[in-house]
Amino acid sequence: MTSNPLLDFSDLPLFDRIQPEHVAPAIDAVLKQAEAALEQVTAPDFPSEWMAIARVLDVATERLGRAWGAVGHLNAVADTPALRAAYNEAMPRVTAFWTRLGADERLYAKYKGIDVATLNAEQRKAHANAMRNFVLGGAELQGAARERYAEIQERQAELSQKFSEHALDSTDAFAHYAELSELDGVPPDVVAAARAAAEAEGKAGYKLTLKMPCYLPVMQFARSSALRERLYRAYVTRASEFGDPSFDNTPLILEILKLRQEEAQLLGYRNFGELSVVPKMAESPEQVIGFLRDLAAKAKPYGQRDVVQLRDFASRELGIADPQPWDWSYIGEKLKEARYAFSEQEVKPYFPAPKVLDGLFKIVQNLFEVQIRRDEAPVWHPSVVFYRIERQTPEGVQKVGQFYLDPSARAAKRGGAWMDDVRARWLRPDDQRLQTPVAHLVCNFAEGVDGKPPLLTHDDVITLFHEFGHGLHHMLTQVNEHDVSGISGVEWDAVELPSQFMENFCWEWDVLQNMTAHVDTGAPLPRALYDKMIAAKNFQSGMQTLRQIEFALFDMLLHTQLDASAAQPGAVMALLNEVRTEVAVLPSPEFSRTPMTFTHIFSGGYAAGYYSYKWAEVLSADAYAAFEETVDAQGLPSVETGRRYREAILEAGGSRSAMESFKAFRGREPSIDALLRHQGMSEPLAEEALA
Numbered sequence: 056m057t058s059n060p061l062l063d064f065s066d067l068p069l070f071d072r073i074q075p076e077h078v079a080p081a082i083d084a085v086l087k088q089a090e091a092a093l094e095q096v097t098a099p100d101f102p103s104e105w106m107a108i109a110r111v112l113d114v115a116t117e118r119l120g121r122a123w124g125a126v127g128h129l130n131a132v133a134d135t136p137a138l139r140a141a142y143n144e145a146m147p148r149v150t151a152f153w154t155r156l157g158a159d160e161r162l163y164a165k166y167k168g169i170d171v172a173t174l175n176a177e178q179r180k181a182h183a184n185a186m187r188n189f190v191l192g193g194a195e196l197q198g199a200a201r202e203r204y205a206e207i208q209e210r211q212a213e214l215s216q217k218f219s220e221h222a223l224d225s226t227d228a229f230a231h232y233a234e235l236s237e238l239d240g241v242p243p244d245v246v247a248a249a250r251a252a253a254e255a256e257g258k259a260g261y262k263l264t265l266k267m268p269c270y271l272p273v274m275q276f277a278r279s280s281a282l283r284e285r286l287y288r289a290y291v292t293r294a295s296e297f298g299d300p301s302f303d304n305t306p307l308i309l310e311i312l313k314l315r316q317e318e319a320q321l322l323g324y325r326n327f328g329e330l331s332v333v334p335k336m337a338e339s340p341e342q343v344i345g346f347l348r349d350l351a352a353k354a355k356p357y358g359q360r361d362v363v364q365l366r367d368f369a370s371r372e373l374g375i376a377d378p379q380p381w382d383w384s385y386i387g388e389k390l391k392e393a394r395y396a397f398s399e400q401e402v403k404p405y406f407p408a409p410k411v412l413d414g415l416f417k418i419v420q421n422l423f424e425v426q427i428r429r430d431e432a433p434v435w436h437p438s439v440v441f442y443r444i445e446r447q448t449p450e451g452v453q454k455v456g457q458f459y460l461d462p463s464a465r466a467a468k469r470g471g472a473w474m475d476d477v478r479a480r481w482l483r484p485d486d487q488r489l490q491t492p493v494a495h496l497v498c499n500f501a502e503g504v505d506g507k508p509p510l511l512t513h514d515d516v517i518t519l520f521h522e523f524g525h526g527l528h529h530m531l532t533q534v535n536e537h538d539v540s541g542i543s544g545v546e547w548d549a550v551e552l553p554s555q556f557m558e559n560f561c562w563e564w565d566v567l568q569n570m571t572a573h574v575d576t577g578a579p580l581p582r583a584l585y586d587k588m589i590a591a592k593n594f595q596s597g598m599q600t601l602r603q604i605e606f607a608l609f610d611m612l613l614h615t616q617l618d619a620s621a622a623q624p625g626a627v628m629a630l631l632n633e634v635r636t637e638v639a640v641l642p643s644p645e646f647s648r649t650p651m652t653f654t655h656i657f658s659g660g661y662a663a664g665y666y667s668y669k670w671a672e673v674l675s676a677d678a679y680a681a682f683e684e685t686v687d688a689q690g691l692p693s694v695e696t697g698r699r700y701r702e703a704i705l706e707a708g709g710s711r712s713a714m715e716s717f718k719a720f721r722g723r724e725p726s727i728d729a730l731l732r733h734q735g736m737s738e739p740l741a742e743e744a745l746a
C-alpha cells in the first residue's frame with residue numbers, strides 16, 4: 056500500500072527500515088488525517104456519540120501517536136544528525152495539533168453532548184477525564200477571560216523558559232581555577248577532568264565549576280574547608296540578587312506565582328495549589344500539607360539523631376568542632392566510609408546482567424502468573440532483545456503483551472533509563488480487534504569487558520526493576536479503553552507506585568540469592584556483603600526525608616498560602632525560612648537563595664506537586680508491606696497476594712482512581728508506617744542518640 060515504513064500500522068513498528076527521509080512525509084500524512092478526522096467529528100451534523108467519535112478521531116490520533124512515538128524513540132536511542140533534523144522539523148506541527156485538539160470548543164461541545172448512561176465504566180472514566188482536561192485547559196472560558204487565559208499561558212511559558220536559562224547561565228558563569236594543593240582529597244578522575252577543562256581554555260590550574268560531576272565530589276571529598284566554602288557560597292546564591300543582575304530569578308518567581316494564582320482564579324479555584332491537585336490523587340492542598348507535616352514529625356527524631364552523630368564524628372575524628380554548612384557533605388562521606396567500608400566494585404561481580412534478568416523474570420512469572428519468552432521483531436540495534444508475555448488460560452496460551460529491552464549504553468543513545476509505550480491495549484473501535492500492549496524498556500548499562508557478560512551495579516539492578524514495574528503497569532492491564540488502559544490516565548502522584556514497588560525486591564535476601572552469581576566463581580552474594588549494603592541503605596534517611604519534605608512543604612505553601620498578587624520580593628524567602636524552622640535539622644545560612652534555582656517547580660511540571668515523590672513512596676511501601684505480611688514458609692512472596700495486587704493495581708490501570716485501586720488491594724487507605732519501617736525510622740532510638 057505504501058513504501059513508507061512509518062505508515063505501516065499492521066503490527067509492530069518497522070524499526071529496521073525507518074530512515075530520516077520517511078519522517079516528514081509520514082508525519083504530514085498522519086497529521087492531515089488527524090486534522091480531517093477532527094473536522095469530521097466536529098461538523099454540526101456529526102452525532103455526539105462516544106463510539107462514533109472514537110471510530111474516526113481516536114483511530115486517527117492513535118496513528119499519529121504511534122508514528123510520532125517511533126520517530127521520538129529512534130531520536131532517543133539511535134540519534135543521527137539527519138534524524139534529529141527531521142524530528143525537530145516535524146515537532147512543532149505535532150505539538151501544535153495536540154494543543155489545538157485539547158482546546159477545541161466544538162469537540163468539547165460534542166463530548167459534553169454524550170449521554171454518559173450509554174457508556175461502560177471504562178468509557179465513563181475516559182470521558183470524565185476528557186471533560187476535566189477541557190475545563191482545565193480553559194475551554195469553558197468566554198470572551199475577555201478566554202483571551203486573558205491564553206495570554207497567561209503564553210507568558211508563563213516564556214517565564215519558565217527564562218527561569219531555566221538563568222539557572223543554567225548562572226551555574227555556567229562560575230569558575231574557580233584552583234591550585235593542585237587546594238584539591239587534596241578530591242577523586243583523581245575529577246582532578247583530571249578539572250585540569251582538562253582549564254587546558255581547553257589555555258589556562259593554568261584546575262577549573263572547578265558548579266556542575267554536579269564537579270561540585271558534588273568537591274563538596275564530599277575536598278579536605279580544604281576554604282575551597283568547599285567558596286563553591287558552596289556560589290552554588291546556593293545562583294540566579295539571586297547576589298550575582299549578575301541579568302540572571303536574577305527573584306522578579307521572575309514573583310511574576311510566575313502571580314500568573315499561576317490568576318490562572319487558578321479564572322478557573323474558579325482559590326489558589327494554584329487547589330488547581331494543581333484536581334487531576335491528582337491527593338484531594339486537597341490541606342491533605343498534602345497534613346501528610347507532609349505528619350511525616351516530618353515522624354522523621355524529625357531520626358534526623359536529629361543523624362545530626363548528633365555527624366557532629367560527634369566531626370569533632371572526634373575530623374577535628375571540626377563547629378561544622379559550617381559547607382562541611383556537612385564532607386563529614387557525611389567520611390562517616391559513611393568509616394561505618395560501611397565496602398565499594399561498588401566489590402558488589403558488581405555478583406550481578407552479571409543475564410543472571411539479574413533471569414531473576415527478575417522469575418519473580419514476575421511466579422508472582423503475576425505469566426510466562427516471558429523471547430520473541431521476534433524488527434529492531435534498531437543488534438543488542439536490543441524483544442520478548443513476549445503470555446498467560447495460560449483455559450482457552451489456551453494467550454498473548455498479554457510484548458516489550459523491547461535495550462539495555463546497553465552506546466554512542467547516539469540518550470542517557471538514563473525509562474519505560475515508554477509503543478502501543479496501548481485497546482479494543483479497537485474501527486475493527487473490534489483487541490490490540491495488545493507493547494512497551495520499550497531502555498537502560499544504559501555498561502557493556503561487558505574481556506568477553507564477560509555486562510556487570511550491573513546494585514543501583515543498575517534497582518533501575519531495571521523500577522522501569523520493569525512501569526512496564527508491567529502498561530502491559531498487564533486488562534482495560535480495553537485506550538485513554539485509561541495501563542498507565543494512561545493514572546494520576547500523576549500515583550504513577551510511581553508500581554515502579555517503586557518493584558525496587559523493594561532488590562533488597563530481599565532470598566531474591567538476591569537467586570539473582571546473583573559471581574562472574575568468575577558463580578557464588579551468590581555473601582551474607583556479610585549483603586549486611587553492609589542493608590546497613591548503608593538507610594544511612595541518614597531521617598535527614599534526607601526532612602530535606603525532601605522541606606522542598607515539598609515550601610512548594611505547596613507557596614502555591615496556597617502566599618498571596619502572590621500582593622507579595623513583596625522578600626516574601627518567598629521569608630516563607631522558606633518559616634518552613635526550615637519547622638522541619639529542617641541542619642541550619643541554613645542567611646545568604647542561601649535555593650528557590651532561585653528550584654527548576655522543578657518554576658520551570659518543570661512539579662509546581663504544587665513536588666510532594667508526589669514522597670506520596671508515591673508511601674503507596675509503594677505500603678503495597679509491598681502486604682507481600683511482607685504474607686510470605687510463605689520458605690520466605691517467598693505469596694502468589695495469592697500477587698494475584699490481588701495484579702488485579703487491583705496493574706490490571707485496573709487508569710480505569711478508576713488510584714485510591715479506589717489501592718483500597719481494593721489493601722482493604723484500607725494507605726498508611727505511612729511501612730515507608731518509615733523500610734527506611735529505618737520505626738526502630739526505637741537509643742537515649743544517647745538524642746542527647
Ligand code: ZN
Nearest residue numbers: 521525551554
Ligand atoms: Zn519511574
